[in-house]
Amino acid sequence: MVRIEMIRLGEGKRKLQFARGGPPPRREQVWLGSLIALPYVSYASLVVMLGLLIAAMFQRGGRVWRLCGQRGFGWLSGGLLLSASFAMNRGEAFLQLTNFLPFFLFFGILATVPSVVKQPFIKLETLARWLLLTSVPMNLLAVVEYGLRFETVAPRIRTLALPGWLLGWLLGWLYDEPDFGHRAHSVFSHPNTLSAYLVIILGLGLGLGLKGLAKQTRFNRQQWAEAGAIALCIVAIFCTGSRNGVLIAFVLVAIALYSARRHRWVMLSGLVGSGAIAAAVLAWGIGGRSLSLALITQDPRIGVWRLGLDMIWQRPWLGWGFAGLRLTYEPGSIPGYDSIAHAHNVWLFLASEAGIPVMLGFCVVIGRLCYEGVSTFIWGKLPAENRAILLGYLLAFASCLMFALFDVTLFDSRINVLSWGLLASIYLLSHSDPAGPKMAESELPKNEQGASS
Numbered sequence: 001m002v003r004i005e006m007i008r009l010g011e012g013k014r015k016l017q018f019a020r021g022g023p024p025p026r027r028e029q030v031w032l033g034s035l036i037a038l039p040y041v042s043y044a045s046l047v048v049m050l051g052l053l054i055a056a057m058f059q060r061g062g063r064v065w066r067l068c069g070q071r072g073f074g075w076l077s078g079g080l081l082l083s084a085s086f087a088m089n090r091g092e093a094f095l096q097l098t099n100f101l102p103f104f105l106f107f108g109i110l111a112t113v114p115s116v117v118k119q120p121f122i123k124l125e126t127l128a129r130w131l132l133l134t135s136v137p138m139n140l141l142a143v144v145e146y147g148l149r150f151e152t153v154a155p156r157i158r159t160l161a162l163p164g165w166l167l168g169w170l171l172g173w174l175y176d177e178p179d180f181g182h183r184a185h186s187v188f189s190h191p192n193t194l195s196a197y198l199v200i201i202l203g204l205g206l207g208l209g210l211k212g213l214a215k216q217t218r219f220n221r222q223q224w225a226e227a228g229a230i231a232l233c234i235v236a237i238f239c240t241g242s243r244n245g246v247l248i249a250f251v252l253v254a255i256a257l258y259s260a261r262r263h264r265w266v267m268l269s270g271l272v273g274s275g276a277i278a279a280a281v282l283a284w285g286i287g288g289r290s291l292s293l294a295l296i297t298q299d300p301r302i303g304v305w306r307l308g309l310d311m312i313w314q315r316p317w318l319g320w321g322f323a324g325l326r327l328t329y330e331p332g333s334i335p336g337y338d339s340i341a342h343a344h345n346v347w348l349f350l351a352s353e354a355g356i357p358v359m360l361g362f363c364v365v366i367g368r369l370c371y372e373g374v375s376t377f378i379w380g381k382l383p384a385e386n387r388a389i390l391l392g393y394l395l396a397f398a399s400c401l402m403f404a405l406f407d408v409t410l411f412d413s414r415i416n417v418l419s420w421g422l423l424a425s426i427y428l429l430s431h432s433d434p435a436g437p438k439m440a441e442s443e444l445p446k447n448e449q450g451a452s453s
Contacts, residue, residue, distance in 0.1 A: 064108035087321020096322035110424035139236035142184035146239035183241030195245030199399035207392010308343035346404035
């Protein structure tokens with residue numbers, strides 16, 4: 001009897017500790033670990049996430065299905081399945097639905113994690129901090145890689161007194177095909193994918209920095225570490241040589257500086273840092289390409305966009321099915337492109353391969369989530385610190401949208417996981433404010449429905 005009472009007392013103590021922001025449950029720790037390890041050991045992290053998703057569906061599957069249906073993902077799924085049924089290559093089209101349908105459920109599962117529903121700002125601030133600080137190794141690797149790719153440095157690498165296996169790995173990592181030029185890709189397979197990941201991390205980091213300023217106290221060691229990680233992230237984005245990434249970084253920093261305009265030293269530091277990156281662009285170009293009008297006018301993407309528009313004109317309702325552009329493209333019709341995987345614009349990609357109705361459906365479903373987040377940020381009665389965290393997640397997802405204007409990164413599961421995670425986070429943060437948009441009764445966890453009524 002005494003033992004039973006001790007067990008109950010221990011469980012009650014753990015619950016109280018967690019309610020006060022103490023150590024999270026084991027499953028939450030696994031979620032956190034798999035997300036921060038995703039860019040480094042992607043396959044292992046994805047396997048762990050799959051197990052967590054299956055467990056979550058057994059635990060609260062009804063709530064997840066209900067939320068996904070209420071947010072419009074059921075209609076989107078129907079449109080995608082219909083388009084795939086009339087695709088040029090049905091097998092390929094249905095296979096590529098794995099880039100969408102599982103992530104709809106992923107959104108629903110993340111948006112119903114009980115511990116995050118109870119303390120969204122605390123939990124999501126912790127997640128943002130971990131993602132920012134654990135990006136430091138990949139950013140350092142990108143800076144080193146960029147330095148080694150200078151023409152004056154590269155020939156000397158072969159003369160280094162290194163073990164044969166290490167030298168072989170280093171040369172293979174730097175110079176194996178495909179050749180991306182003077183651009184760093186770090187732990188990713190392509191510089192653009194690295195840039196897409198880092199602009200997301202930059203948005204989250206800027207939100208953390210703004211929260212530190214909202215406290216109106218001196219920076220502690222943690223906040224200085226976050227500031228250093230943000231600066232390193234910006235440098236790494238430059239090292240990727242992604243024009244899209246560099247432009248987005250300038251936009252995000254400009255928004256953050258405007259939000260921190262009352263802090264003159266922050267404004268000055270931001271302007272100096274932005275000037276340094278601009279000077280580096282003028283001196284070294286972007287990815288080894290000199291800054292000129294030709295970077296825009298001679299971009300092969302323009303030809304790809306024309307192909308996408310032609311495809312939409314021919315089959316506007318159901319599209320050509322996923323992989324339609326790759327299957328219909330004539331090799332060499334655009335100089336330098338033997339094959340094309342997508343339309344280099346997510347809206348053109350969806351409209352040409354899944355049809356205009358599906359593309360508009362995505363705009364409505366995701367646009368509604370973004371609207372709720374922005375309206376909560378502007379009109380919701382959030383404390384300044386919470387507004388900063390919400391702004392960080394809004395900036396991070398805005399970077400996804402801006403990157404999608406010139407590239408489609410959803411084929412990389414790491415970016416896809418992070419993007420849908422951001423949407424789920426914005427949903428949770430925007431529904432946590434009593435003055436903001438309310439959760440429907442059926443969207444609330446069962447143990448909260450009684451309290452809400």
